[in-house]
Amino acid sequence: MARWALSAAYGFAGLVHLTRPAGFVAITPSWVPQPELVVALTGLAEVAGAAGLLIATFRKAAGVGLALYALCVWPANLNHAVNDIALSGVHLSWWYHGPRLALQPVIIWWALWASGVTDWPFPGKGRHD
Numbered sequence: 001m002a003r004w005a006l007s008a009a010y011g012f013a014g015l016v017h018l019t020r021p022a023g024f025v026a027i028t029p030s031w032v033p034q035p036e037l038v039v040a041l042t043g044l045a046e047v048a049g050a051a052g053l054l055i056a057t058f059r060k061a062a063g064v065g066l067a068l069y070a071l072c073v074w075p076a077n078l079n080h081a082v083n084d085i086a087l088s089g090v091h092l093s094w095w096y097h098g099p100r101l102a103l104q105p106v107i108i109w110w111a112l113w114a115s116g117v118t119d120w121p122f123p124g125k126g127r128h129d
Contacts, residue, residue: 011050017043063115
């Protein structure tokens with residue numbers, strides 16, 4: 001269930017990155033070159049990772065890739081929070097940004113755990129389908 005849920009979440013997020021990139025481009029830090037291209041590539045990475053989680057041959061590579069992806073987009077999430085970047089005219093409070101930033105390590109762990117890269121902190125338990 002955990003792997004399927006993560007795959008669905010990343011698949012959906014990837015499609016949103018590809019079909020509605022403006023919000024993601026807006027929160028991309030200024031030091032990132034070609035933000036439109038980077039957002040498109042991240043969308044493709046999310047879709048590929050989502051599919052990879054469901055294919056046994058690619059599962060662990062997808063988990064590592066999605067964990068690294070979640071680490072690499074952290075600066076965009078931090079930029080969004082620190083600079084209070086409005087999306088569609090809406091400013092989100094720290095009630096949104098705080099948990100989002102705090103949960104990033106959990107998302108990284110989830111990708112590794114759901115893909116079978118790690119079994120911490122549940123050694124010996126069944127897999128995460």
